[in-house]
Amino acid sequence: MQFTKMHGIGNDYIYVNCFQQTPAHPSELAVRLSDRHFGVGSDGLILIQPSDVADCKMEMFNADGSIGMMCGNGIRCVGKYVYDRGLVKKDVLQVETRSGIKTLHLNIQDGTVSSVRVNMGPPELEAAKIPVQFLKERVINEAVQSPSGNIWYITCVSMGNPHCVTFVEDVDGLDLPRFGPEMEHHEMFPEQVNMEFVRVISPEEIQMRVWERGSGETWACGTGACASAVASALNGRTGRRVTVHLKGGDLVVDWDEQTNDVFMEGPATFVFDGTIEI
Structure with a gap:
């Protein structure tokens, strides 16, 4: 099987x-x-x-073999892949996902995609x-006790997949391998949850670490960055446009007040192509 390794600010997938070609048993293949x-x-x-129904379709499997509904970093890489490899030569793409059809705006420089706005x-x-x-109908800044007895004030958002956001003073020193799984x-x-721990730097900047359901800690999570930006605005901690600093890099998230749509922009990068016996 031929494959391509790509990443969106460190959130890496095999494409x-x-x-x-269509590989058999993709869930088991994802685990392996x-x-x-x-x-x-x-x-x-x-x-x-x-x-x-669209220019292409994205089907995603987490590292544990479970099906993913949506991946913000992954879909940016899909946009770069189909354009740079000549499958779809459009600077505005429609991509079918399990969370609906997403529109991608490709930033083309010197004939290749340098960044993608989704x-x-x-x-x-x-x-x-x-x-x-x-x-309650909404979960916004509600106190919840974890199995280990910690109290987290959480805000829950779906960006096509479920997210739980809490605000902390120290993101870097957080014991994520402990707190992430118990909240997941x-x-x-x-249906489990993606858990985001967020430090507000300013009304225009936040820092985030994420524990993704089915994958554990990842260097970035596009949908998580969007959920964190929405949660930050809902709690009055930031405006509706923020730069999100993640372990692998930065994303810009803009929650449009008129349309209610969330826009996410960031890079997508090829790592290498390969062939593997399956």
Whole structure:
């Protein structure tokens, strides 16, 4: 099988061009290839497929083999892949995902994609649709106790997948391998959750670390950055346009007040092409 390793500010995936080949058992393949010691090493597997309703389709599998609904960093890489490799030569793309069709605006420099701005659509704040099991219709700055007894004030948002955002004073020193999993599997999240820990730097800047369901800590999470920006604005900590500093780099997120759509912009990078026996 031929594949391409790409990353969006350190959030790395293995991409397969399914216009040319379709691997069998992609869930099991994601587990095998994502292993950083015995496989290629990645946060998961993304299949770039033909679509009947858009320019292409993105099918995503997390490192544990579970299906991902949406990936903001991954979809930027899909945009760069299909343009730079000549599959779709448009600077505005429609990409089909399990969270609906997303519009990508490609920034072309010297014939290749240097960055991608994605319309991620409106945030979902209704608890039942995120989903979150909670007594109130929305979960905004609500106190929740973790299994280990910690109290977190959380805001929950879906950007096509469920996110739980909490604000902390120290992101770098946080014991994420401890706190991330216990919140990912908290009983209030029937489909698990992506957990974001956010430090507000200024009304225009935040810093974020993320524990992604099915993958653990990743260097970046596009949907998580969008959810964190929305949560920061909802709690009055920032404006609606922020730069999000993640472990692997920066994203710019803009929550449009008129349309309610969230826009995310950042780079996408090729790492290498390879062939592997499957």
